[in-house]
Amino acid sequence: MDQIKGMTMFGRRQALGTVTAAFAAFASAEAAQASSIDRCVSGLKQEAVAAGVSPQVAARMLDGAKFDEKVIRFSSSQPEYETPIWDYMAFLVDEQRIKDGKALLKKHAKTLASVEKRYGVDRHVVLAVWGIESDYGQFRGDFYTPHALANLACAGGKRAKYFKGELITTMKIASAGHVPAEGFVGSWAGAFGQTQFMPTTYNRLAVDFDGDGHRDLVNSVPDALASTANFLKDAGWSNSRPWGIEVKVPDGYDGPEGRTKRANLTTWSKRGLTRIDGKGLSGGLETGLIRPAGENGPAFLVTRNFDALRSYNASQSYGLAIALLSELVKGGKPFQAPWPTDDPGLSRAQRLELQHLLNRNGFNVGEPDGKVGPATRKAIEQAEARHGLPVTGRPAYKVYMALGGK
16 A cells, blocks of 8 residues: 555555455455355364264354355465474474473373373373474464364365365264364364374374263374374384484485385495484494485484384474484483574574564564464564564574664
């Protein structure tokens, strides 16, 4: 609208007319989407009842479902910028999450020991999944999943049938009384509970570990932890092998790389690799080489246990976050090789402080909450430009320090 200033009266009228028309078109599109989803949701209720869902539960879970632009955007668009792995790890595996994990390891020691004994999955790994997925149950997502799934099912496209199936399964779980209808709070894609199961995964692998007759991943810590262990066991986890080993790769290495290109440790030794402390590798353990930040960053030989972690969320960075947090909550060491950057990422506490610093320095981000969205990225870009830093929009160390961080 600022560009309209300085125009002739006729030009201003034309410009304002164009803007008004654009807003009218947008409003019309929004109204059409709202009308379309209303019709679609009505049909979904009927399908759910036909599939055995209680009519009362179907109404309770789908009444009020409206078009959600954010859900549709998340399902179809790339992140506004690709998160470097050092930002990802700094945010997910910070001092507070490690400290909380150690405290909960003691608090739930009996349950975790029982879970490990029954399913054969390292208790520290189970705890780490809990920590990464929902901050140990403290944050389970921003979406009411039945409404998010209704949006995805009604949007059409290749995955509409899949999301409709997940939605009806969600309502069946509530109809059976395992999870309260209001308990389905989670991700835009429909995952819910303390360890974020998709509904069909819940049906296949969730367990009633506390013996109350319900598989409640929302309110029961024992059920959530045991279900996670059952998932990892089903994905191939075995306590007989580690998730991986941090290694040194010789300069100029041009051999096999990738988690599925496995060889035994003796073979990797012949290729010139050593443990990160310089000690040799030997034995028949089958591993694949990954270098998540390229040839200048940390390197790992990972086993099929890493594949099991990755099956929880098909991301190499995610698997490494679980692996690192599990090591640290049991008193192990962090990764030894540094990430290849001179501008590291920030912890959650530092991200929150960065937002306060941005506000104090005149770069408005709104009410600080530690979540880095478009407003915070824009403010970071403005602060970087003012301080002569490369303009990235990243919540990172250099801009944090330039604004007075500690």
